Amino acid sequence: MARPVKKTPDEWRKEILNAAQELFISKGYEETSVSDIMKMAGGAKGMFYRCFQSKEDVMYSLGNQMFFENNPFDAIKERKDLNGLQKIKSLLVLNQSDEERNHLNRQAIPILKDPHILAAAIKENRRVLTPLWLELLEEGQTDGSIKTEYAKELSELLPLINFWLMPSVFPATEGELHHKYQFVMEVLDHMGLPLFDDEIVSFTEKFINDISEKGGNES
Numbered sequence: 001m002a003r004p005v006k007k008t009p010d011e012w013r014k015e016i017l018n019a020a021q022e023l024f025i026s027k028g029y030e031e032t033s034v035s036d037i038m039k040m041a042g043g044a045k046g047m048f049y050r051c052f053q054s055k056e057d058v059m060y061s062l063g064n065q066m067f068f069e070n071n072p073f074d075a076i077k078e079r080k081d082l083n084g085l086q087k088i089k090s091l092l093v094l095n096q097s098d099e100e101r102n103h104l105n106r107q108a109i110p111i112l113k114d115p116h117i118l119a120a121a122i123k124e125n126r127r128v129l130t131p132l133w134l135e136l137l138e139e140g141q142t143d144g145s146i147k148t149e150y151a152k153e154l155s156e157l158l159p160l161i162n163f164w165l166m167p168s169v170f171p172a173t174e175g176e177l178h179h180k181y182q183f184v185m186e187v188l189d190h191m192g193l194p195l196f197d198d199e200i201v202s203f204t205e206k207f208i209n210d211i212s213e214k215g216g217n218e219s
Contacts, residue, residue: 012043013052015041016051019037019041020059022040023040029108037058059111063101063104064128070098072094072095083139083144083145084136084139085140087139109167110168112166113168121163129159131155133158134151134152138151148191150191165177165180167211173212174212177208181204
């Protein structure tokens with residue numbers, strides 16, 4: 001009788017992430033246990049801790065995996081029919097249109113209260129997103145659609161805005177979040193990055209409503 005083929009650590013990691021993604025979306029992050037994940041993945045609980053430190057670590061890794069599997073920057077990067085500013089606006093709309101990833105991101109809102117998770121997320125966003133934003137901003141400078149002297153500074157600021165809007169990080173009511181968003185739009189416009197339009201406003205309204213419901217405004 002043939003022996004069952006042992007999975008490599010990388011294979012187990014992939015199985016765990018796939019199971020966690022399905023459960024986080026169907027049951028919710030808080031309602032899913034490590035035992036639930038390993039039951040679906042078909043492994044012992046000890047294997048989970050060989051691959052991940054915690055359920056929070058799984059959520060963080062899953063967010064990264066989903067981003068790189070469906071990177072919105074790649075989707076608009078080669079668009080020859082758009083200038084730099086139009087690419088950024090299209091990017092924001094495209095990103096907000098990814099319902100599965102947005103659902104997972106909403107599940108992750110409460111864990112950002114953990115300073116270690118928050119610091120890791122900010123570090124990863126800076127490593128991955130800042131260079132991608134800078135490339136688009138510099139393209140806009142070159143084609144004249146973005147008139148700013150602060151491309152580098154904006155590329156560092158843009159990945160941080162979502163964290164500032166998270167009520168689990170900076171407690172705020174829904175009304176205060178709308179006011180903060182208006183502030184962000186005015187600041188970016190003043191810095192030469194005018195993003196305010198009806199489509200982006202519509203998606204942002206939904207984003208604020210969603211994070212208000214999920215994140216609360218407790219201190």
